Amino acid sequence: MTVVFSNSKAAVWNTIQVALQQTGFVVAEVTALDKKQGSFQQVMSPNTVKQDLVISVYKPNGGLEQRFAERGATPESAWDFVQTHLKQLSVTKARDGELEFIVERDPRRIYDRMVAWFVRHDAPVPLSSDEFLSGLRSRFHEIDGMVFLPEQVAEYDKKRAQMAQAPQMELFVSDERSAIDWLTEFLKKRPSTYQEIHPEFTKQLGAGWRKHEAKPELAALLEDNFLKYEGSGDVPSQIHSYLSTNHKDLRGLEKSNPRLVAKAKDRWFVPDPNKAQDLEKKREKALLKEFETYLAFTGRKLKEFRLEVLRAGFKAAWVNKDYQTIIKLAQKIPEASLQEDEQLLMWYDHALTRTEADA
Structure with a gap:
């Protein structure tokens, strides 16, 4: 099935997508339909969306x-x-x-x-x-x-x-997850020191940042998601490949060569899959610990939070069939933040459905 609609709000798109998934459809593609000749309202109004969204879905x-x-x-x-x-x-x-x-x-x-x-x-x-x-x-x-x-x-x-x-994949940094994705792509191409990464990363934190999303520190993102070569042992292959390709004087050197080691020291790089899994477990544990502080919050609404913490907490609660925790926390964040995040809305919507079914 193909659904075509026009709306400028992410919340509307997410609501439609979750509804499609709940009825058994899987999203295969989302594109913009440029009809060249717009409707009367599209042509005359400066605030209307000029292109319609096309959602292609299928039932397996x-x-x-x-x-x-x-x-x-x-x-x-x-x-x-x-x-x-x-x-x-x-x-x-x-x-x-x-x-x-x-x-x-x-x-x-x-x-x-x-x-x-x-x-x-x-x-x-x-x-x-x-x-x-x-x-x-x-x-x-x-x-x-x-x-x-x-x-x-x-x-x-x-x-x-x-x-x-x-x-080329277009990466727009708007929250912690997209910031991690940007760093991953950056470090895949160019394992770098903190001093080299910082100015490039800062450029990405522009006006598109989500309103209630807490801005993470670069040092924390690197520590939680990547590895740094401290200068002991052989130079990791990710760094060795980059340096030997981009520095003529370092080509053909062994991974233990002192000159290569000196150049590679303090560079951050993307870990191989096995080590990445260890980092993921450590990071998820920290996210769930912070989620507990959100649950303990006694005010009406959280003014600032990490979407990654909410996603991890909602997922863990779902696994434990603790639907009330999802609903309780969802009520502590602004409605727009819930509606504009596809994953949070999915967990919340299904939690409501399961709660109503059990009532």
Whole structure:
């Protein structure tokens, strides 16, 4: 099914998306429809949205529901969903002679769709974020930051060979999660020291920051999500690859070479999947601890908070079937913040549904 609508509020889009998911649909694509000739209101009013949103959704067939009923909430069910989902997504999209980045093929977006699938079935999510991302890379093909089925690779490569450059994902830093994503992309390309990262990161924290979202310290984001080479032992391969590629005098050196070690010292880098899982567990524990302080808040509304803390807390409460905690905390944040965050709205909406069903 394809839904076309026009509205400038994120809350409206999120409400429609959650409603679609609750009735069994999975979102495959969201694009803007430029009709060239707008309606009378669109043409005459300066405040109306000039483009309509197009949401393409599908209901899985081919036995996915039956296999889920037989297996339950297992990792195999998660990978079965991913296999089905990737078949439904566009393999390539081009505009003005350039390939576009397909957002729905981004690993984290696929994880979000998988989570929504399990939540709709009132089932626990069988994989953590990093377990999922690690498994995704070992089971499927990741090209230009997008995930493909083996049989889709040839089609993408053929189209990619006709283009001058690879598609680029647009990253708009508006909250802690998108800040982490920006740092991940930055450090993948260029493992750097804090002093090198800081000015580039500061440029990203502009006017688009969410109103009630607490601005995180760069040092805390790096400490919780990345690794720093302290100068002992061999230089990590991520840093070694960057330095040997960008510094002629460091090419061909062993990872233990003193000159390479000196240049690599104090550089932050993206950890490999195994270490990333350890960091994720440590970070989730800290997020849930902070969530407890939100629950203990006695005022009417939280004026500032971390969306990552709320997402982690809502997810943990859902796993424990503690729907009242989700509802209680949702009442402590501004309505707009709840409605404008797809994940929070999903957990809250399903918690309400389950509470009403149990009444």
